[in-house]
Amino acid sequence: MSTDATPEYDHEELGLVAGLEIHQQLDTATKLFCDSPTTERDPDEADRSITRRLHPTKSELGELDDAAMEESRVDREFTYLGYDTTCLVEEDDEPPRRVDEEALSVALQIADLLDLSVVDQAHVMRKLVIDGSNTSGFQRSILLGQAGEIETSEGTVSIADLMLEEESAKRVEETDDGVVYSLDRLGVPLVEIGTGPDIRSPEGAREAAERIGMLLRSTGAVKRGLGTIRQDVNVSIADGARVEVKGVQDLQGIEDIVRGEVGRQAELLEIRDELRERDASVGDVSDVTDVFADTESSVIRGALDAGGKVTAVPLFGFDGLVGREIQPDRRLGTELSDHAKRHGAGGIFHTDELPAYGVTDEEVDALRDAVGADPADAVAIVAADPETADLAIEAAAERAETAVEGVPEETRGANDDGTTRYLRPLPGAARMYPETDVPPVEPDPSDVERPELLDEKAERYTEEFGLGAGLAEQVAFGQRFPLFETAADRGVDPTFAASTLESTTTEIRRDGAPVDALTDDHFLALFDLVEEGDLAKEGVPEVLTTLAERPELSAAEAVEAAGLSGVSEDEVREAVVEVVERNADQIEAEGMGAFSGLMGEAMGALRGKADGEVVSDVLREEIGKRS
Numbered sequence: 152m153s154t155d156a157t158p159e160y161d162h163e164e165l166g167l168v169a170g171l172e173i174h175q176q177l178d179t180a181t182k183l184f185c186d187s188p189t190t191e192r193d194p195d196e197a198d199r200s201i202t203r204r205l206h207p208t209k210s211e212l213g214e215l216d217d218a219a220m221e222e223s224r225v226d227r228e229f230t231y232l233g234y235d236t237t238c239l240v241e242e243d244d245e246p247p248r249r250v251d252e253e254a255l256s257v258a259l260q261i262a263d264l265l266d267l268s269v270v271d272q273a274h275v276m277r278k279l280v281i282d283g284s285n286t287s288g289f290q291r292s293i294l295l296g297q298a299g300e301i302e303t304s305e306g307t308v309s310i311a312d313l314m315l316e317e318e319s320a321k322r323v324e325e326t327d328d329g330v331v332y333s334l335d336r337l338g339v340p341l342v343e344i345g346t347g348p349d350i351r352s353p354e355g356a357r358e359a360a361e362r363i364g365m366l367l368r369s370t371g372a373v374k375r376g377l378g379t380i381r382q383d384v385n386v387s388i389a390d391g392a393r394v395e396v397k398g399v400q401d402l403q404g405i406e407d408i409v410r411g412e413v414g415r416q417a418e419l420l421e422i423r424d425e426l427r428e429r430d431a432s433v434g435d436v437s438d439v440t441d442v443f444a445d446t447e448s449s450v451i452r453g454a455l456d457a458g459g460k461v462t463a464v465p466l467f468g469f470d471g472l473v474g475r476e477i478q479p480d481r482r483l484g485t486e487l488s489d490h491a492k493r494h495g496a497g498g499i500f501h502t503d504e505l506p507a508y509g510v511t512d513e514e515v516d517a518l519r520d521a522v523g524a525d526p527a528d529a530v531a532i533v534a535a536d537p538e539t540a541d542l543a544i545e546a547a548a549e550r551a552e553t554a555v556e557g558v559p560e561e562t563r564g565a566n567d568d569g570t571t572r573y574l575r576p577l578p579g580a581a582r583m584y585p586e587t588d589v590p591p592v593e594p595d596p597s598d599v600e601r602p603e604l605l606d607e608k609a610e611r612y613t614e615e616f617g618l619g620a621g622l623a624e625q626v627a628f629g630q631r632f633p634l635f636e637t638a639a640d641r642g643v644d645p646t647f648a649a650s651t652l653e654s655t656t657t658e659i660r661r662d663g664a665p666v667d668a669l670t671d672d673h674f675l676a677l678f679d680l681v682e683e684g685d686l687a688k689e690g691v692p693e694v695l696t697t698l699a700e701r702p703e704l705s706a707a708e709a710v711e712a713a714g715l716s717g718v719s720e721d722e723v724r725e726a727v728v729e730v731v732e733r734n735a736d737q738i739e740a741e742g743m744g745a746f747s748g749l750m751g752e753a754m755g756a757l758r759g760k761a762d763g764e765v766v767s768d769v770l771r772e773e774i775g776k777r778s
Contacts, residue, residue, distance in 0.1 A: 166389030184247035229283035267296030309347035431468030448509030474503030
């Protein structure tokens with residue numbers, strides 16, 4: 152969503168309060184509670200699947216979590232894809248093993264960077280999860296640290312806690328029966344970092360997330376790429392309510408989501424005030440199938456012909472407000488529809504948008520008569536199979552009732568356009584209970600070293616290796632800074648190594664090369680060939696492209712495959728002489744002024760087979776002979 156399309160609000164006047172929850176996968180060898188690798192797999196590689204149905208359970212206090220209860224009303228089955236690396240722990244057929252030491256060590260480094268107080272003894276807890284994303288029906292979570300802080304340009308942001316958790320299973324697809332998940336991601340170590348409610352602007356939320364992300368990457372032990380880090384944003388305004396928006400994928404998205412949620416809550420409060428002035432209320436649900444017995448609306452006709460029915464709820468005093476926009480292209484009616492969709496309905500129709508969709512004026516009048524609605528009232532309807540229609544209209548009615556109260560506390564999902572949609576109620580404490588299969592651990596922060604921050608690393612690269620500030624920052628904040636340091640320690644020219652790892656890989660990626668297939672060994676072997684004179688620097692992009700497309704090759708084999716085997720000085724001179732003789736008139740007229748243009752032509756003729764300095768020396772010599 153473009154911020155230009157969003158109305159401007161005075162965030163200070165509205166009393167904006169925001170906090171973040173950052174979820175970051177750790178780049179460890181094995182998973183948090185078993186020895187399976189943390190490598191992502193292609194679902195097509197799955198060699199088996201299991202199917203489960205999950206149900207909510209009571210906490211040790213005998214309470215049921217509201218979010219879990221609502222999720223359980225949606226009748227779905229869950230299918231899990233397993234691989235040759237999937238173990239019994241991931242399938243929930245064996246108890247979890249002890250906490251992974253590597254994951255614990257990285258998490259303690261992160262705790263140090265966030266100035267957190269580490270707990271003396273860490274206990275594994277079970278967090279109830281009923282959406283199918285864990286085969287066991289719960290996620291294992293460990294509180295490691297509390298009471299930290301980070302500094303931003305808008306002031307200190309407190310860090311409430313650091314959790315070490317197991318990642319959920321990866322959603323592959325939704326089917327008519329339920330959801331298909333992949334078990335390759337389930338159990339990957341994950342840290343969850345929660346800030347205090349100290350953020351007061353959209354820009355401040357983005358800056359805090361950026362700072363935390365930099366600290367996480369400074370460990371050199373977090374996964375990178377799409378889906379490996381997720382940001383949830385908690386937003387509220389004065390007289391509004393705490394709303395958790397899940398699944399924000401990027402930093403700009405955080406800023407847009409905060410702005411959009413402020414606007415949504417402000418609009419909902421204005422709707423609340425108007426509803427109260429009208430003494431609005433929600434009536435009883437009723438069956439209005441007879442009203443649409445002869446309808447030509449394709450949606451309603453399709454539901455009725457399939458044995459369904461139409462249910463309705465009168466919204467007294469709601470006329471004109473159900474269709475009021477609260478976010479771009481989203482209205483109060485959209486909120487009601489989101490709740491109805493949770494129970495399998497395609498959505499709702501309401502009288503603020505009717506007649507439309509094949510529903511006639513006469514049917515709208517008959518609908519109002521059937522439920523006792525006046526012109527000042529609105530009516531919402533659902534057409535679906537009988538069970539779905541009943542559940543969906545009840546859900547829509549409940550959401551309409553909360554509109555009279557104001558802004559409901561809830562969990563929402565981030566949309567790609569910067570708006571949000573309803574997911575479920577906010578979870579409560581009833582979803583947590585102790586894990587009995589894993590003993591407590593006693594973390595020792597003194598066992599880990601504080602990592603160098605990425606901005607400090609960039610400064611060191613400039614001072615120690617002579618890199619330009621821009622290139623130093625690219626390398627330090629990139630994914631391959633450990634590889635850069637290894638190459639520099641082996642005597643590779645630092646500027647050449649840095650530009651290859653960052654600039655060259657970016658260039659060939661833009662040209663379509665699958666650079667993610669390149670390994671550290673590919674780069675180091677390539678650097679060795681250049682240092683030994685077996686490959687000209689000018690040939691590096693072509694060889695890297697070959698390796699990316701055929702990663703099974705060695706660097707030397709890729710040089711051969713790219714046709715870039717080294718040439719002798721005699722062959723270089725022969726190629727240069729051809730270029731010089733072809734451009735004899737230009738040399739006679741310009742002398743050494745022709746050098747730059749002919750240099751490019753000579754390098755092109757040699758196709759990266761010769762070092763640029765050698766070609767330059769020979770070219771200058773040959774031009775000198777003729778001028």
